[in-house]
Amino acid sequence: MSAILQLQNVVKQYDNYRAVDNLSFEIPEASVFGFLGPNGAGKTSTIRIITTITKADGGKILFNNQPLSPTHVSEIGYMPEERGLYKSMKVGETVLYLAQLKGMKKSAAKAELDLWLKKFDIASWYDKPIEELSKGMQQKVQFISTVLHRPKLLILDEPFSGLDPINAVLIQDEITEMHKNGTTIVFSTHRMEQVELICEHIVLINKGKNMLNGEVKAIKEQFKKNIYKIDWAGERFSIEEDAPFIIADNPNAANFNPAQSLFIQLKPNNSPQIVLRYLLNKNVNIVGFNEILPTFSEIFIQTVENKPI
């Protein structure tokens, strides 16, 4: 898969601190990409460089294998986390204004806008002043204005914050639809459960550096600790010293009945098969045997704080 965006050793230096420190990663084309990191990690600085709001002090950025330049702006859509529109402007003219700034022709933007308003069933909003819309309604308008020019790269900073569940689903469906049509989508977010659900690739940065980068599945695999959950029926059983596993801490103790399930971690050079054989030899009535992969929250915390899971 080719990369739509490549960052190579990008540096952004402010007066007394380095916001982006030799950052390199790639965003594969047509992927859903998670851009993760704690507050102050340099996410906003990086996004501002990608959206050509600021310039990097060092390194290279390639958009579709060409050095990033302001002409690429028409192919990028960016929705900042903190959102707002001109209060005294009307919905239609706001969206058309922003689209024209992106380089769209007014007539083309108008046609596209009509489609979106119809799709969201809000055609009657066209002449409504923004200040008369609720916050959720404004976010819909903002989303439309972000995607109206059909960007190849869509950068969404916490897109679901402040949205009610109905609107969140609506926007998510649209994002999925765009992804299907080949748009590359970058999520900048703190909400790790979303990352697991939506993203195919991620980069995790901290203090301006790339801490973790790759495919979500591979990263989970990489961080797995050979922990399994065993569910059984019937009586308790004892575990001897020579068992091929040790009892692991239950990461989600509250969710399970401790008498009927158990978290174990394999000893080195053992496999699930050996564990199963050991348990079967003890006549344990096994009803479930699952590998427990780390959640992204755990991976996030471990990577950022450098703590074991």
Place this chain on the structure above:
Amino acid sequence: MDKIWLIIKREYWTRVRKKSFLLATILAPLGFALLMGVSLWLSTQGAEEKTVAVLDETDLLQTRQGRALKDSPYLKFKLVNSSLETAKKGLDSLKAVGLLHIVAQDTSQLRNLRVDYYSDSELGLISLEFIKNSLSEHVKNIKVKKAGLNETILASFETSVEVSSKTILKPAKDDNSTGSMRIYVATALGAIMMFLIYIVVFIYGNMVMRSVMEEKTNRIVEVIISSVKPFYLMLGKIVGVGAVGITQFLIWAITVPLLYMGIIFVFAPRLSELANQQAATAGDVNINKINAIMAELGSFNYGSIVIFFLLFFIMGYVLYASLFAAVGSAMSDDWGEGQSLTLIVAVPVILGFYIGTAAIQNPNGNLAFFASMFPLFSPIVMPARIVFEPAWWEIALSLLLLLANSVFFVWLSGRIYRVGILLYGKKIGFWEFTKFMFRKE
């Protein structure tokens, strides 16, 4: 370039169609017209013919003392001969608005004349003055006669002084003299232009600042500057808001004179009557003054005044608006927080205004000269001097310095602006503000 145009258009249209703009643009001339109309109407109202009954208990108005009280076309005196009570009751039959009662008193050594005025309606100020003057004049005449003085000799004691100021250095234009009237008129004209620029800088500069702050607090600025360079956004804003100001002025420049002429036309008959009345009573002084002012007003070279005014006006606005934009970009979301930064702009504007007020009284002095060269003050001070026709090289130098500085300040403000608009949640002090200009992109 198309993008700047888009920004200018948006800044312009969203303001021009606002109700507050329409109201201000329409109401201001209407308010002016109303004010003028009402004051004219009131002044002509006082001109209705009134009769005042006079009851004299002294010997002042007796025919042997000479002429009776002089009437004006609008105020007639009617002598009555009865007791005070009957005179009061008889006002209606005389169609008199009031009764002037000259109380019995010793008139041989008169220093203060005691007079009562009885009426159901208040006497207008003009009428009151007229009665006082008539009586005083009358008593004076009696005294003059008693003393055996000649009235014409007495009148020859009065001297009116007219100062003509003449320039020494400047070659004669036509008559080599500037009447004192010309100085008054020029001072007034200069003060008006200075005040206009001062007001415009504040009102429209503030508009630019608010607009910058709105975009910053909205965070929409991030979306916009991902498509347009911050400098162009700032420039578009300054031009757009400036165009709003020019629109408003053009509308005023057309409607105000039209309304003025309309009102004058409506009141013209009454006014000429009034003028005649004044001529008949108080002499020709006021009419002469008005005519002199009109003549002086007509004698200025308006072509060059308007052109220079516009040049200083535009450059001064651009210079200060860019500073306002820089300050707005550094303000935090909370209005109160960055307020001290507005001093950066407010201090030179207000200082310029004060220097201008001083300079206008001595338009060719050192203060006036240097203030009109210093680019932060020149857009306010120089227009005030222009009516006094300073040397051409002074205007040229002032314009050149201002132009260079406007460009410089736009550039400088652009550097501050592009950093400021992206900084959030931090109070920015003056020192940090100035450091922004040295940040790289």
